[in-house]
Amino acid sequence: MNRDALALLSSTIQENRQSRRFFRHWQNILGVILVLVFIIIAVGADWLAPNSDPTWISDLTWENDIYKILPHPPAPETPLGTLPTRRNAIQIDIWTALVHGSRSAMKFGLFAAAITGFIGVIIGTTSGWFGGWINGIAMRISDSLLAIPVIVGVVVVQQVTLILAGNTLWSLINPRGLENTSVFVTWLGNLLRDMDATLLAIILFSWMPYARLMNSIVLRNKELSYIKAAQSLGASSGRIIFKHLIPNSISPMIVLFSKDVGSFVLLQASFTFIGLKSPSEWGTVMVYARDYLVGLGGNLFANWWVFLPITLALVLFSVGWNLLGDGLNDVLNPRQTHSL
Numbered sequence: 001m002n003r004d005a006l007a008l009l010s011s012t013i014q015e016n017r018q019s020r021r022f023f024r025h026w027q028n029i030l031g032v033i034l035v036l037v038f039i040i041i042a043v044g045a046d047w048l049a050p051n052s053d054p055t056w057i058s059d060l061t062w063e064n065d066i067y068k069i070l071p072h073p074p075a076p077e078t079p080l081g082t083l084p085t086r087r088n089a090i091q092i093d094i095w096t097a098l099v100h101g102s103r104s105a106m107k108f109g110l111f112a113a114a115i116t117g118f119i120g121v122i123i124g125t126t127s128g129w130f131g132g133w134i135n136g137i138a139m140r141i142s143d144s145l146l147a148i149p150v151i152v153g154v155v156v157v158q159q160v161t162l163i164l165a166g167n168t169l170w171s172l173i174n175p176r177g178l179e180n181t182s183v184f185v186t187w188l189g190n191l192l193r194d195m196d197a198t199l200l201a202i203i204l205f206s207w208m209p210y211a212r213l214m215n216s217i218v219l220r221n222k223e224l225s226y227i228k229a230a231q232s233l234g235a236s237s238g239r240i241i242f243k244h245l246i247p248n249s250i251s252p253m254i255v256l257f258s259k260d261v262g263s264f265v266l267l268q269a270s271f272t273f274i275g276l277k278s279p280s281e282w283g284t285v286m287v288y289a290r291d292y293l294v295g296l297g298g299n300l301f302a303n304w305w306v307f308l309p310i311t312l313a314l315v316l317f318s319v320g321w322n323l324l325g326d327g328l329n330d331v332l333n334p335r336q337t338h339s340l
Contacts, residue, residue: 021331028327034320042103054096054281057082058089071292071303081305085288092285098309101281105317108268108280109261112202116264117257119203120210121250125241127211128218139215142208150267153201154276161197198271198278202264210253217249251332255325262321269314285310 022028041048057078058068065072068089072082080094127138221227222245230240265280272283273290289306 022327025327025330027323028330031320031323031325031327034316035324038102038106038317038320041099042106045099045103049093049096049099051093051096052100054092054094054100055085055090056096057091057093060091071306074305080309083285083288083292083306086291092288094285094305094309097281097285098313101285101310102313102317104279104281105265105268108199109265109317109321112199112206112264113257113260115203116206116260117210117253120207121214121246121253123207124211124214125218125245125249128215129222129237129241129245131219135215135219138211142211145205146208146212148205150202150205151271151276153205154198154271154278157201157204158197158277161200196279198268198276202267206260206264210256213252213256214249217252218245221245221249252329255329255332258325258328259322262318266314266318282310282314 046052060077060082062068062070062072064070068091069084069086071084072078072091074081078093078095080098082091082093084091123138123142127135227240227244230244235243265282268278268280269283269286272278272280273286286307289310292303292306294300294302
């Protein structure tokens with residue numbers, strides 16, 4: 001048996017051991033199931049809820065609520081009931097909001113975590129590899145931004161984008177008046193107005209843990225023999241970073257990425273709930289549901305459908321990704337010494 005075959009056999013055995021270690025714990029299995037359920041809902045959202053607009057329910061009428069100001073329990077047309085918004089007699093279909101909110105949450109969480117992780121990995125790897133003053137400046141910036149809460153970043157980014165998208169931008173670039181505004185300036189203003197401030201703030205103020213963790217790993221790994229060998233063979237810094245350092249240091253980033261997917265979706269819903277501009281269907285439902293948390297006579301479950309399905313979705317989405325992250329940490333951490 002040649003060397004390549006032995007290497008392939010060894011890799012296969014290692015992968016089988018890791019799979020057995022992962023699926024030996026019920027928490028890991030539960031995490032995978034929860035994540036898969038939300039992925040299936042997100043992929044099949046158009047089939048599960050054909051009308052993507054949750055306010056289509058405003059077309060229905062109820063004999064006991066002609067003004068459409070009351071929440072209505074589950075019915076054949078509305079499997080999880082309805083929730084009034086007190087805006088032009090509009091009612092929200094909870095089922096539609098839950099299903100299409102799952103798709104939006106999955107997109108938001110994956111995209112935010114992916115961009116955040118990419119920025120953090122690149123900054124942490126390059127600063128760790130070059131070291132010296134480059135590493136010092138990068139880590140000091142990272143430490144400074146870690147002290148700023150994300151919610152402060154959301155408020156700041158929203159205010160900055162509103163100012164830049166307003167007339168102030170036009171007066172700075174084109175003092176002669178809005179009628180002479182260039183196509184580029186118009187496009188830039190529209191872009192700033194449509195920008196998701198929550199997503200931008202999360203990206204700007206959440207990459208630091210990736211950078212710090214990756215930096216510490218790279219500082220240790222760049223002194224290992226295989227990196228020294230690559231340097232002695234004349235490999236460029238770019239090749240060493242992308243061919244050797246990142247692939248051999250990325251495991252902890254995968255764990256952090258998995259946990260951040262759920263955390264970012266919770267942040268988005270929370271910001272929507274407290275009134276910050278953020279396109280979260282789940283958070284929007286919770287905003288209107290708070291008026292109906294307590295029913296007549298103080299019964300907390302009189303209008304259970306207005307808050308329970310969305311609350312459970314948020315909790316299970318976050319728990320699923322966190323359990324998956326814990327399981328990946330158990331498998332990818334080389335210091336784990338579980339017996340097989």
